[in-house]
Amino acid sequence: MNNLTNTKKDNASDITLDEKDIAILQLLEEDAKMTIRDLAARLNLSATPVYERIRKMEQAGVIRQYAAIVDPSKIDKALTVLCYISLKEHGKKAGGKFIKEITSFPEVMECLNISGQFDFMLKVQVKDMYAYHEFNVNKLGELDNIRHMESVFVMSVIKATHRVVY
Amino acid sequence: MNNLTNTKKDNASDITLDEKDIAILQLLEEDAKMTIRDLAARLNLSATPVYERIRKMEQAGVIRQYAAIVDPSKIDKALTVLCYISLKEHGKKAGGKFIKEITSFPEVMECLNISGQFDFMLKVQVKDMYAYHEFNVNKLGELDNIRHMESVFVMSVIKATHRVVY
DNA sequence: GGTGAAACGAATCTTTC
């Protein structure tokens, strides 16, 4: 199933991170609006090296982006569904077509190529069960390469973070 | 951020969002560093109303936080595992204990209470298979309320976004 | 590698209309 996806393109330069870089990342993961001066004060550094470290990590792709995190329930997208899919054909062409279509759906927040009985796990964010049904019928139902599908519903979110640095 | 210490409307303040609010959210979800002036120019507004709308959405909890999104593979956390867990006891006390312990693990990025044969899905972000084994033995293995566990490995990430506004 | 200070343009935020 490896031929379904491109092996990653490393156009960004590699970089070695020390403890101070890690500390900066941890703080920015929690609050990207923290100023360089605040970061410098917390790390007992001056502003210049902090600024340079951030710039390098941005350039190297360590920091992919700065994002506002929106609460789904506040914008009428309260239902999260995990949708497991296995394909009929796993060839490069058929798999690529599936990927292209799946990624174009805004309801699909995440699409992971996984081990086990299914090929993909989708995380779908919609308003309610009716909206998920519509998504299933009108979008997934239009795809011709799906062998099997299974929906797992998220009843409550115990933990959800973007932090990967620890 | 000053609005973390707001004096008014601390409770579940509901808010009605119009098309302009939605447009602001969509832009900030992609680039939180976009300036208020840029946003104003894009929406054919002046800076003041854009500033006020953002402030209100921050206060109402629509915008939960501003975060730097870090690439896991660049910080030596290249392996993602979905870990499915069912408990022995589902009582409030036993479940609460499990939740408290699970959320304290930094490797656990996500913990979802789900429908189906398992109770929880964990998204675990670690360095490699060895680190996952260590996590399994030393952390999950120490929990006494686990009936069954199953690991699904993420082979590649097709799509990963935090965008929920569309 | 780092400090500390200084400076400019641009941003945020408050006030007033």
Add this chain to the structure above:
DNA sequence: GAAAGATTCGTTTCACC
């Protein structure tokens, strides 16, 4: 909604450790 002002921030540059 707009406009203007005060304040703070990001950014670059410098001499120096």
